[in-house]
Amino acid sequence: MRRVFAVAAILTLSGAALDAQGVMVAPHAVFIDHRLRGGSVLLYNPGTEPVEVTISTIFGYPVTDSTGAITLRTVDAPDSTLPSSLAWIQAFPRRLTVGPRERQTVRLLGRPPVGLADGEYWLRMVIAAQAGRVPISGVADTTAIQVGLTLEVRTIIGVKLSQRPGHHGSRAVTAACANRW
Amino acid sequence: MIGPGGALMPLSFRAGDAGYSQSQLIGSQVGFDPRQSFTATLSNNGRGSVFVGGRANPATNQRAGAYTATITLTVTVLP
Numbered sequence: 181m182r183r184v185f186a187v188a189a190i191l192t193l194s195g196a197a198l199d200a201q202g203v204m205v206a207p208h209a210v211f212i213d214h215r216l217r218g219g220s221v222l223l224y225n226p227g228t229e230p231v232e233v234t235i236s237t238i239f240g241y242p243v244t245d246s247t248g249a250i251t252l253r254t255v256d257a258p259d260s261t262l263p264s265s266l267a268w269i270q271a272f273p274r275r276l277t278v279g280p281r282e283r284q285t286v287r288l289l290g291r292p293p294v295g296l297a298d299g300e301y302w303l304r305m306v307i308a309a310q311a312g313r314v315p316i317s318g319v320a321d322t323t324a325i326q327v328g329l330t331l332e333v334r335t336i337i338g339v340k341l342s343q344r345p346g347h348h349g350s351r352a353v354t355a356a357c358a359n360r361w
Numbered sequence: 362m363i364g365p366g367g368a369l370m371p372l373s374f375r376a377g378d379a380g381y382s383q384s385q386l387i388g389s390q391v392g393f394d395p396r397q398s399f400t401a402t403l404s405n406n407g408r409g410s411v412f413v414g415g416r417a418n419p420a421t422n423q424r425a426g427a428y429t430a431t432i433t434l435t436v437t438v439l440p
Binding site (some may be wrong): 192208209242247250252296304314324325326327328329331332333334335336337338 | 362364370394398399400412417419423425426427429430431432433434435436437438439440
């Protein structure tokens with residue numbers, strides 16, 4: 181016996197309130213200047229229920245497989261050959277609750293190490309929102325078994341920091357991820 | 362899916378069980394396999410909808426009750 185169900189989720193990088201969606205994230209990419217060493221991301225909950233959000237950071241770059249599909253290749257512990265800022269850019273708060281129709285700001289602070297070579301360094305910020313219960317349709321008989329699904333929406337945006345040109349000399353990066361932030 | 366007393370019920374997905382609609386209309390979606398990544402372009406207003414179908418497969422002696430699971434939708438924004 182099989183029960184067929186269907187759910188719908190809304191991708192919202194901007195827009196109005198709808199069911200089963202996460203939080204709006206703006207901007208879609210953060211560029212940090214070496215002089216300011218900081219940035220911010222705005223989260224907006226367009227829904228009517230509070231949304232729990234967890235912030236984390238990863239390093240990764242898009243790759244294409246033999247079929248042309250794009251995936252994000254993540255590196256847990258990027259070494260010095262990769263243009264990673266994972267070790268020295270922090271986002272805070274790491275956990276927050278965004279109330280209905282409310283906005284919250286996540287701040288980014290970069291602490292580049294002394295002597296960091298000129299160039300561009302990046303990471304990706306993961307905004308994981310518990311988007312609530314998903315409306316399910318198509319289940320005809322629920323007398324004995326009921327099914328319920330919750331939705332988690334993870335939005336991943338890029339954060340790039342440009343180190344001051346001509347300050348500490350240039351650096352070489354692994355060709356596989358050069359300019360693929 | 363996890364149910365009463367830790368009872369499990371499998372979910373399954375097939376190619377074409379998901380769809381993406383730039384206009385957010387279910388009738389205009391482009392099908393894709395929810396088990397694999399899918400690349401799409403958002404409309405100018407930055408909105409889009411993902412529709413997901415699937416199958417819950419209860420056994421003939423499946424324990425009665427409410428079963429729950431979490432679907433994770435990962436959206437990676439590429440410049």
